[in-house]
Amino acid sequence: MPVAKVDVPVEFNRVARRYEFLTGINPGYRRHLRLSASRLPAPSDARILDLCCGTGASTRAVLAEHPAARVTAADGSAGMLDQARRRLPEGRVELVQADAMKPAASGIEGPFDAILMAYGIRNMSDPDRCLAGLLDLLRPGGTICFHEYSVAESARARVTWNAVSIGLIIPGGFLTSGTTRIYRYLRRSVLDFDGVGAFEERLRAAGFTEVRTEPMDGWQRGIVHSFLARRAEAAA
Numbered sequence: 001m002p003v004a005k006v007d008v009p010v011e012f013n014r015v016a017r018r019y020e021f022l023t024g025i026n027p028g029y030r031r032h033l034r035l036s037a038s039r040l041p042a043p044s045d046a047r048i049l050d051l052c053c054g055t056g057a058s059t060r061a062v063l064a065e066h067p068a069a070r071v072t073a074a075d076g077s078a079g080m081l082d083q084a085r086r087r088l089p090e091g092r093v094e095l096v097q098a099d100a101m102k103p104a105a106s107g108i109e110g111p112f113d114a115i116l117m118a119y120g121i122r123n124m125s126d127p128d129r130c131l132a133g134l135l136d137l138l139r140p141g142g143t144i145c146f147h148e149y150s151v152a153e154s155a156r157a158r159v160t161w162n163a164v165s166i167g168l169i170i171p172g173g174f175l176t177s178g179t180t181r182i183y184r185y186l187r188r189s190v191l192d193f194d195g196v197g198a199f200e201e202r203l204r205a206a207g208f209t210e211v212r213t214e215p216m217d218g219w220q221r222g223i224v225h226s227f228l229a230r231r232a233e234a235a236a
């Protein structure tokens, strides 16, 4: 049975302990998270949400780029949050177990000056409903960054993605955690996700403004992107 979107956090519980090892040997993974975090303009004492924080790699990127920010990090997987707790500076980040489809119901209260969602939006069962919730969490004038794979509009990107996931990620997942389920889901979910133009259009349709896409370098060029968007300033 393929993994359903709503079961993704449970599947991550199974690989949580070895997840950072696998991402750590992926060249560029951590540097690219920092690049996306650095693309979020925010005041020095900003309130920043890292949604779908996993084991905290994206949260550490936020802390490195915004050292004085007040950071909330949320994820639906208790196992991933447990790893994040061990890897983040003690007392520095508020960690919350939350469903990104309904953050308010999980106790996440805005407004945030900035939001990072790294490898999260692709996993949402209803991305439009999720985007509506995220727009509500941002302060007027605030910026959101979706750090995400998007290959649908590029044949070259799809070929590279298939080669990397079949040749490296799926076998690497099996060797490190004894299961391929979540990594086979990863390959499929990336192939099925919006192309760059389609996701930009989805963001505009959700009410975000100043939508733009910035690239990564290395093998991820044209495959992983920073999708940046703002909530419009309140009318005077």
Ligand SMILES: C[S@@+](CC[C@H](N)C(=O)[O-])C[C@H]1O[C@@H](n2cnc3c(N)ncnc32)[C@H](O)[C@@H]1O
Residues within 6 Å of the ligand: 008, 009, 010, 012, 023, 033, 051, 052, 053, 054, 055, 056, 057, 058, 074, 075, 076, 077, 080, 098, 099, 100, 101, 117, 118, 119, 120, 123, 124
């Ligand atoms: C690929 S990991 C990314 C972790 C981290 N942002 C990083 O960059 O390393 C995706 C995370 O999204 C979480 N996730 C997936 N669906 C979710 C949902 N509906 N609500 C909250 N978290 C979710 C998973 O539990 C997992 O930890």
